[in-house]
Amino acid sequence: MNDMNGKSCCGAGRQELEGAAASGQLQPVELHSLKPREKAARPSHMMITLPGGEFLMGTQAADGFPADGEGPIRKVKVDAFRIAAHTVTNQQFGEFVQATGYVTEAERFGWSYVFHLFVPEQRRGDVEGSPREAPWWLGVRGAYWAKPEGEGSSVEERLNHPVIHISWNDAEAYCRWAGGRLPTEAEWEYAARGGLEQKTYPWGDLLKQDGHHRCNIWQGKFPTVNHAEDGYVGTAPVDAYEPNGFGLYNVAGNVWEWCADWFERDFHRRSDNVNPKGAAGSGLRSLRGGSYLCHRSYCNRYRVAARSKNTPDSSTGNMGFRMAMDV
Numbered sequence: 575m576n577d578m579n580g581k582s583c584c585g586a587g588r589q590e591l592e593g594a595a596a597s598g599q600l601q602p603v604e605l606h607s608l609k610p611r612e613k614a615a616r617p618s619h620m621m622i623t624l625p626g627g628e629f630l631m632g633t634q635a636a637d638g639f640p641a642d643g644e645g646p647i648r649k650v651k652v653d654a655f656r657i658a659a660h661t662v663t664n665q666q667f668g669e670f671v672q673a674t675g676y677v678t679e680a681e682r683f684g685w686s687y688v689f690h691l692f693v694p695e696q697r698r699g700d701v702e703g704s705p706r707e708a709p710w711w712l713g714v715r716g717a718y719w720a721k722p723e724g725e726g727s728s729v730e731e732r733l734n735h736p737v738i739h740i741s742w743n744d745a746e747a748y749c750r751w752a753g754g755r756l757p758t759e760a761e762w763e764y765a766a767r768g769g770l771e772q773k774t775y776p777w778g779d780l781l782k783q784d785g786h787h788r789c790n791i792w793q794g795k796f797p798t799v800n801h802a803e804d805g806y807v808g809t810a811p812v813d814a815y816e817p818n819g820f821g822l823y824n825v826a827g828n829v830w831e832w833c834a835d836w837f838e839r840d841f842h843r844r845s846d847n848v849n850p851k852g853a854a855g856s857g858l859r860s861l862r863g864g865s866y867l868c869h870r871s872y873c874n875r876y877r878v879a880a881r882s883k884n885t886p887d888s889s890t891g892n893m894g895f896r897m898a899m900d901v
């Protein structure tokens with residue numbers, strides 16, 4: 575059982591920062607100025623076309639978090655759509671920024687949440703504060719996608735890793751430019767299950783297969799000791815590990831992936847079972863997949879039915895996104 579039921583390794587919202595000087599009111603990101611790129615000039619996303627169909631969405635498993643609205647299980651139908659084999663990389667996001675001059679929300683606010691183990695002692699002066707409920711997140715001044723650990727860091731050695739410190743609004747802007755959109759939660763789960771029915775993970779029910787790690791999560795004692803037996807302390811390349819049955823990489827672990835939907839706790843109690851979407855009202859956007867910080871003892875959310883949420887302006891070092899498209 576999960577004694578930390580309901581708590582999340584990832585619960586760091588923009589407005590939960592404590593000890594910070596108020597960031598002030600920001601104008602919403604201007605999306606209308608971002609015209610879609612010519613097709614030939616867009617980065618390649620390795621889009622996989624899925625035929626759509628019916629599947630059993632959600633879970634009622636004993637090791638889940640009912641408070642997240644993971645169940646009840648319901649039969650959902652999604653139309654055919656396309657989804658990227660992997661999350662958007664630093665390389666791809668860099669091409670977007672170069673082409674458009676786009677400025678992310680982390681840059682506009684002037685800070686983003688960095689996991690505490692990645693902030694060296696000499697940079698503690700850059701820390702604005704932490705959320706009370708998730709003190710392992712430090713609001714670091716100057717941290718954004720191209721400087722994921724703040725001043726002095728870079729993505730040069732991580733161009734094929736998922737872009738992080740990306741808000742929902744930033745992800746939306748990228749997708750619009752690249753000619754795509756974010757997947758709905760229903761599309762995401764359909765794609766992540768890879769054609770298997772009601773399995774715990776995208777590859778089956780066992781976390782490890784023949785002793786091999788299948789995803790990038792936390793091994794050790796969260797939040798202080800990560801043994802990195804899966805090979806990574808932070809993010810892994812977007813195509814690390816084996817893909818699922820549909821060819822999607824890293825749907826479990828690595829980084830949380832923004833979905834198009836408003837987060838709705840009672841999502842699975844809705845009666846619309848064809849291309850369902852969460853209803854507006856929560857002010858939160860949905861996230862799926864879990865991250866390199868998830869651990870069974872605390873945040874067992876690398877299961878394929880697990881859910882999370884955050885405000886659309888929040889950014890952390892473990893949230894990225896995967897693009898979808900209409901067929």
Ligand SMILES: [Cu+2]
Nearest residue numbers: 583868873875
């Ligand atoms: Cu987690």
